[in-house]
Amino acid sequence: MSEETVSMEGPVCAPALSHTETVVMGHGAGGRMSHQLIQKTFMSAFDNPALRAGDDAAYLESDLHPNLAISTDSHVVFPLFFPGGDIGRLAVCGTVNDVAMLGATPLYLTAGFILEEGLPMETLQRVVASMKAAAEEAGVQIVAGDTKVVQKGKADGLYITTAGVGLVRADLTLGGKQARPGDAVILSGSIGDHGIAVLGARGELGFQSSIQSDVAPLNHMIDAMLNASGNIHVLRDPTRGGLATTLNEIATQSNVGVFLNEETLLIHPQVASACEMLGFDPLYIANEGKLVAFVANQDADRVLRAMRLTRYGRDAVIIGRVSDEPRGRVLLKTTLGTTRIVDMLAGEMLPRIC
């Protein structure tokens, strides 16, 4: 078997990888194949403690500067505009959120644009205006940028790569390795909205949907949470690969078990219908304005109250608990009363979702 061949376990049917060892769409889906690509190709070359931590932003300690969080995300969402957002808002919020999830205050963003020849200038200006609005909402400055142009057909309108720099609050060490048995698992709201909104914009739902992407900057909510409790252990946004993949990452990093209660999960009826029709599991659909928090049990209600007072946390709810066993596993107690293993996204599900 080729080293690129992925495990076929998990509820999502991944296409078998060819033995020619080429990049396939699943390598960008944020699930197991993305993880394998990162481990095999990037981690082995660029190995350093910040990368090894395996969080969505790098936590950088040094005597030379206050502790920094640095992150980057490339954005290739198609189409560029979708209900509730666009590639510009996504590019700002995605990076702001990754930096904020380490307990850092995001300060500065950079933006690299790859533009397709023939892109209407008006489209670019709409995207830039959206970035400006999102940056103002998040309270960050876009301080450096770059623009390249490629020939017609060599990009889908435009791609945007943002990087972000934030200052880590003193005495905080949030990260995927910090989950502890007994922690409550809090989710900030509904799941699956972003992915289904983008599918709807592509006309792939087969019905008219009013689902809006949840794309939003979460740093102000995180401020409120960190002010409410000093016992938040992990924060992460369940983007590509969805809630299931994010929880699996954390369970693996912290070597703990995570028990979810399905009946606590908020799924909008239109998202549920779309998933049923298309054969998707909402646990694997990308979100762009949600976070999961692992919080010491005694502080869970306090954090929950703080979240519910914020714009993007009104529907926050405790969805599960952390246990010693089974290590590295996520288990779901279904509404039927059964328990099933929830694995990481195996292959490709929805391409070009962010």
Place this chain on the structure above:
Amino acid sequence: MSEETVSMEGPVCAPALSHTETVVMGHGAGGRMSHQLIQKTFMSAFDNPALRAGDDAAYLESDLHPNLAISTDSHVVFPLFFPGGDIGRLAVCGTVNDVAMLGATPLYLTAGFILEEGLPMETLQRVVASMKAAAEEAGVQIVAGDTKVVQKGKADGLYITTAGVGLVRADLTLGGKQARPGDAVILSGSIGDHGIAVLGARGELGFQSSIQSDVAPLNHMIDAMLNASGNIHVLRDPTRGGLATTLNEIATQSNVGVFLNEETLLIHPQVASACEMLGFDPLYIANEGKLVAFVANQDADRVLRAMRLTRYGRDAVIIGRVSDEPRGRVLLKTTLGTTRIVDMLAGEMLPRIC
């Protein structure tokens, strides 16, 4: 006339822009059209002091952290591999150099990859190995990354966007606005090598060339220069748009005149031949391992000596002087004894060169 219509002055024949206001290849060429796009679309939206400074990296002062330099570059060079380098080395060196040009010590890089479905994994691994080697040479860590995959045909193998963060040396304020009448203008070596090497790799020269790209990290040479003199006013790398465009930017930012002496410019014979054949002016060809320095005259020889002791500065030479007049203009004293105005690159010259 549409606002997008560019000035046709300058020695390079730019294609007339259509009135449909779309992005054209010239917007990515680093010359006047790129500047207009930046001014009209990005600066007006994201306006802040760091962007307004107009340097290739943002200089960030704050009570919250030591002064930082932050930069980003997207890389779409075609082909991915060329004599003397590849897209990976380019992506590391380009951002390292932009940060270093503000007198900062580059510490951290991020890398966002946009991969084309079907890209051989071996190609990606070669690029990543090249990035690793370049990062080691520059002494920077690649601390965060992201990978997206787009469908076959929607990218040319891969695009890489890097961002970089560096610490600015105490009491330094280098920047494009700091050039002063009387300054010596130093160039670190030959011009045009990178652009012609990439053209050669595309088979567009019509002859076999042994020209190698000069792509290199210049931060160690800059360290040596800053150790040699506290009177360096501007450092910049003449990349897209070439030496002519870079000097025009600085002349405009500092509101000074720049007089160049053509006979001091080092142009490899093969580069000169290629330019003559193809109708290019080497002053407009991209370099990726060169810098220009504006230095107080009394320190020029000392800086020159320090540069010549370093790997990438052996051919450093004084190419000109700064004067009061004509403000915002670059003038070249030709080998024939005449003087001509050297304008900014007007439109497109060599697409996808970095």
